[in-house]
Amino acid sequence: MSSHNHNTAPTQYVEANGIRFAYRRFGKAGGVPIVFNQHYTGTMDYWDPAVTDGLARDREVILFNNAGVSSSSGETPDNFQAMGANAIAFIRALGLTQVDVLGISIGGFVAQEIALQGGDLVRKIILVGTGHRGQDMTASRSNEFFSATYDPPEHLWLDVHFKPTDSSRKAGLAFLERKWLRTDRDPEVSEQTIAAQGEAVGKWIAPADDVLAYLKSITQPTLVVQGSDDAIIPTVHSLTLQHEMPNAQLIVYPDSGHGSIYQYPDLFVTHATIFLTA
Template sequence: MIQHDHQTAPTQFVEAKGIRFAYRRFGKIGGVPVVFNQHFRGTMDYWDPAVTDGLARNREVILFNNAGVSSSSGKVPTSFQEMGANAIAFVKALPLTKVDVLGFSIGGMVAQEIAVQAPDLVRRLILVGTGSRGADMSTSKSAEIFAGAYDPPEHLWLAVHFSPSASSRAAGLAFLKRKLLRQDRDPEVSEEAGAAQREAIGKYIAPADSVLAYLRDIRQPTLIVQGSNDVIIPTVNSYTLQQHLPNAQLILYPDANHGSFYQYPQLFESQADQFLASALQDGDPNLRPSERLPFPSIVSAAGNFCL
């Protein structure tokens, strides 16, 4: 059997709900695969190979374009609840009955909706650079960053994902080099799809009574990963998630912006791998206390407790 990686995994298609979903899967077969949900205007080619190939050493990784995104057919819905329902349909069409779910940015919002709508499908969650319904975006610089001009245009993603410091920018340039290695690439996201995603963001962050109540129903062990100064989805939103999710841990990376796990891919891989492999309290009555490996609620990038 050919062993594929981020660069060589072929694009495949599966149909569900009348949508032809594009996806790629690679890594170690057996166990629970991890399904990646992408950020605003992102495609399968926008993931960092250092992250995807790193996690694929010990488990199968599944990348996909949700409905209306890039090489998938259909239209992008204007709500994350609908995007979550489409993602569930995609997973079940593979067919899979249990997955771990990773969501980055708006993909993290979709990941939460997957867990709410199909709790028996999701074993564990990893939420990176994201927020809850009613997220506080008052200090976000997203609009001005995406409206800016960049030369070359790809440097938009330096501003989105990395801080202005020399070390963070160097990590960003290394990320862009890795990101562009694949030759067989997805089409870019259309303006129509981007507009629908923006509309979904507006609906999701709208204030409402008891807007955080849904988080009580997401009982899966959840790892929240965030940069110390996220200017796209402000860092405070990750604290909110950790405080309201019943079984969540938070990792903060220093001098890091929205794409914190792209700045520290090896560290993220190690911590995410430990989270996914460890015997956490995820509803298994057969686990003895000595078999469980609890995480602290909040850790620093080095894995130390934060006070």
């Protein structure tokens, strides 16, 4: 077992595809590690220690910044296929031959690409608060949230990840406290990353013929996790993922939104551990 945890694991670097990837590893080594893929504008410090440390009790957890994000070098690509290819290069540069992948929000798009392109590299997949190519985003309130101003700015993530109910907001404030426990923090993402990730989303959601057909090719066991009322990527898209992927199961948590795993970290760790060890 690593002596480090979410708040103490040192930032390390590895070169691949001409990119210097920043990453942190901690937890119980020896089994199949789980690689985390972050949401829009997030860094390694945007994960919930209750989730990462919870999963690290039984397996090794690897957090990283994809190309151009925060402390990783290079430019952020403007499409998720390239982000997936970069993530695979990063994983292989660590000398790993098999991993589980978790992705939240746009990290879920990247996780799907890792599974599509990586083949046997990926054993199991966890998709949180995410959707599929060509998804209808008319019900999404992401533009409203991300264009508003917040005081303190950190409260943006209360609107993004949590519902406006008392119970959900209370869980959200507790998450924000946990999130800030680490002291040596990643720099925030650049304007280039924000623009590129936004452009990538536009390409991902563009309508196309047979837009769901690719999901049939993701055959790995998949756990789809979602909140009952996701205001960023509408909850219905998780149902579509479960329906179209050959080996997927779905958990929907009550009274929760985009960041359901941050509202129910202990329950999620229990469910994820059952899924990963089954």
